[in-house]
Amino acid sequence: MGRRSIKESRQKEIIEAFYTIAKKEGLENASIAKTAALININPSLVIHYFKTREYLVYGLIEYILDQYLLIYKTPAAYKGDPHKKLLKVIDNIFSHKWNVLFDDSVAYSCYSLVFRDQKVKENYKVLLDTLRGNLRALIEECNQQGVLKVKDPAAVADTIFVMVDGAYYYLSLVSNKKEYKQKLAQYKGLALQQLNLVSPSSSGKSRQKH
């Protein structure tokens, strides 16, 4: 009875508007008023759905963390072929897709909340462990199919993500496109090394056969 609720879709809409503002002006300058103005609603409607700005930020973080899991999205055709899937995932991580999915400015601002909010910290921990766990499972599948021989899949998965996080930390500062591309390839090579796979670029550098 009564009017039917559109809570969830409205919340998502607001979060995305908030994200848009945060991308443009920084999370610290993203306000409820600006968010409301962007989608032509009243600021009090934002409060109605989120109670406080704090909860809106929580919503944003949840939204962002969900995006991270999309790097495991691979073509349905790869089902049953963990090797192909693994390579695709590595591709996703070290490619344009990463930059499309995330705005690093907002990401680092959100991450900084980890240090003052236990709940945020836990959410991030769960995500990072999930990312590692998924990669580990993928490696183990490859091991079982005999296409990979990785001794400690969990440790390798961890190492790879350590490299990913560190890599983008540096890459965010590289403005030169050519240098960016080259560095990205280099870091991808490091990840593949961890899997005892050799990247095309690094093998080309030190070929000694013939």
Next chain:
Amino acid sequence: MGRRSIKESRQKEIIEAFYTIAKKEGLENASIAKTAALININPSLVIHYFKTREYLVYGLIEYILDQYLLIYKTPAAYKGDPHKKLLKVIDNIFSHKWNVLFDDSVAYSCYSLVFRDQKVKENYKVLLDTLRGNLRALIEECNQQGVLKVKDPAAVADTIFVMVDGAYYYLSLVSNKKEYKQKLAQYKGLALQQLNLVSPSSSGKSRQKH
């Protein structure tokens, strides 16, 4: 003639107060008023020395970036002994010292400005390249003394710092002290591997000799 200027010392004092507030409440909540109150001065004095809050943040970033270089501070006795010095630097990086020098919450907030401020981005780039350059020089010294055999010192230095940055990204989420210590040792081991040195912990795990 006239009153002698205390500009520099006053600016430093203000920056440190601003940093203190930022550590406690987050950079986005660190205001000029709070900063002034902390050291019992008038808010307009802060403006007098920094013109705008933006420049105060620039000052803070400069202050923070200078701190990073302190990880290369080693006992004077190590002079002429690059091997000892290298190990000490690695120690500094993967130890309590890191956490004493930096507040990661403020660090990530500052870093997020990189994406909206070209000047900040350049400053960070210079720092990160300096950190890598110093480590590379240290490795080369070790090579020349025959105590290390690293093929590509520049690449290895880069890789180590990629690992460092990625390592602390994850470690910031680890609340369990024991787990933290163990992970830190593990990441340190990865760094030493890059130098073709074996860490005590990692060698103990898979010892097969007799």
Next chain:
DNA sequence: AAATTAATTGAACATTCATTCAATTAATTT
């Protein structure tokens, strides 16, 4: 002592902010 220069204060300003509350509008059910 007068002149000079910098340090410092205090009042005032406009702006933006998050949030509250009551009132209204729009669906949906009985």
Next chain:
DNA sequence: AAATTAATTGAATGAATGTTCAATTAATTT
């Protein structure tokens, strides 16, 4: 049509923000 429920608005509030400006205080030199 009446009742119910949620969506949405609009006005208002108080607090905090960064910044400006003129005035005052304190040191240092001539």
